[in-house]
Amino acid sequence: MQVFVTGASGHIAAAVIPELLANGHSVVGLARSDEAAAKVAALGADVHRGDLTDPDSLTAPAAQADGVIHLAMRHEIAFSGDFAAAAASDLAAITKIGAALKHSDKPFVGTSGSMLLAHAAPNRVGTEQDVATGDFPRVESENTLIALASDGVRATVIRPAPSVHSDLDKHGFVPTLIDLARTNGFAAYVADGANRWPAVNTRDIARLYRLALEHGIAGSRFHGVESEGIPFKQIAQAIGRGLGVPARSISAEQADRYLGFLADFAQIDNPTSNDWTRATLGWQPTAPGLLDDIAAGHYFA
Numbered sequence: 001m002q003v004f005v006t007g008a009s010g011h012i013a014a015a016v017i018p019e020l021l022a023n024g025h026s027v028v029g030l031a032r033s034d035e036a037a038a039k040v041a042a043l044g045a046d047v048h049r050g051d052l053t054d055p056d057s058l059t060a061p062a063a064q065a066d067g068v069i070h071l072a073m074r075h076e077i078a079f080s081g082d083f084a085a086a087a088a089s090d091l092a093a094i095t096k097i098g099a100a101l102k103h104s105d106k107p108f109v110g111t112s113g114s115m116l117l118a119h120a121a122p123n124r125v126g127t128e129q130d131v132a133t134g135d136f137p138r139v140e141s142e143n144t145l146i147a148l149a150s151d152g153v154r155a156t157v158i159r160p161a162p163s164v165h166s167d168l169d170k171h172g173f174v175p176t177l178i179d180l181a182r183t184n185g186f187a188a189y190v191a192d193g194a195n196r197w198p199a200v201n202t203r204d205i206a207r208l209y210r211l212a213l214e215h216g217i218a219g220s221r222f223h224g225v226e227s228e229g230i231p232f233k234q235i236a237q238a239i240g241r242g243l244g245v246p247a248r249s250i251s252a253e254q255a256d257r258y259l260g261f262l263a264d265f266a267q268i269d270n271p272t273s274n275d276w277t278r279a280t281l282g283w284q285p286t287a288p289g290l291l292d293d294i295a296a297g298h299y300f301a
């Protein structure tokens, strides 16, 4: 297939594009700058210049492709406090790409996040069948994309764990937690740190994107998580060992001070099943898990 990949210069695409190319697909990657274009070309993909702030720029490459993987997200505004604007751009992009694919039966693999299960499945393990509703981050985008299944699009969504990790991860939640721990002089967790965060290795989730593109059944949600979840305290302890600083409990009131924009995320209990994803797509995570990956040392180099 010729696959149009948005977010092609980003972290997850750095594994998705090689995964696609190694399995006989060709890739056209979206880039909004010369720097992004150089990264996309270095991965072996063709470049399409465009921008999420100009959703019309997505129509032609989507229409010309045999399938689309949507990874772009305006993180710089999302994580500086305007998640609503980032979500609106995401929704506009999904709507444009969806319109270009209507009645084509082509695959369109989108991205949301396992953390929306904190709303869809509070106080229990979230499954792929749980559907989020309400005014929460990424919910409208996910549901809009899935609804394209009734418009002749083979629409599927991957919900990645909050910590997609590997040596390709330079600015995700794990490096951010490490920077905070370095600044604070300790690795913080809130209260007893028993709240669970799932994780997934970038190489494993790259394979999941390919499998969803090739085999995903229209209207499916898939979970990009290597296990149900890791207590946040264990993640803090692994970071502390890597930095040579202690892991320390803080109160919820101290979270803003020590965990910055991650204060709320760091307190979410997000146990997430991948049973249906494994069974449906034959996906098996095989790369090192989060704690082993942190212990490997590359995050502290």
Ligand SMILES: NC(=O)c1ccc[n+]([C@@H]2O[C@H](COP(=O)([O-])OP(=O)(O)OC[C@H]3O[C@@H](n4cnc5c(N)ncnc54)[C@H](OP(=O)(O)O)[C@@H]3O)[C@@H](O)[C@H]2O)c1
Binding pocket: 006, 007, 008, 009, 010, 011, 012, 013, 030, 031, 032, 033, 036, 050, 051, 052, 053, 071, 072, 073, 074, 075, 111, 112, 113, 114, 160, 161, 162, 163, 164, 165, 172, 173
């Ligand atoms: N990594 C994780 O732990 C994780 C967890 C849950 C969900 N996700 C989701 O997975 C997707 C991919 O994540 P990632 O880690 O690969 O993100 P990333 O490394 O931050 O990459 C984001 C991509 O979006 C592009 N982008 C940003 N603003 C754009 C704009 N205005 N127009 C066009 N492209 C733009 C970036 O291009 P530039 O290179 O030009 O900046 C980059 O290619 C995102 O939706 C993310 O929210 C990730």
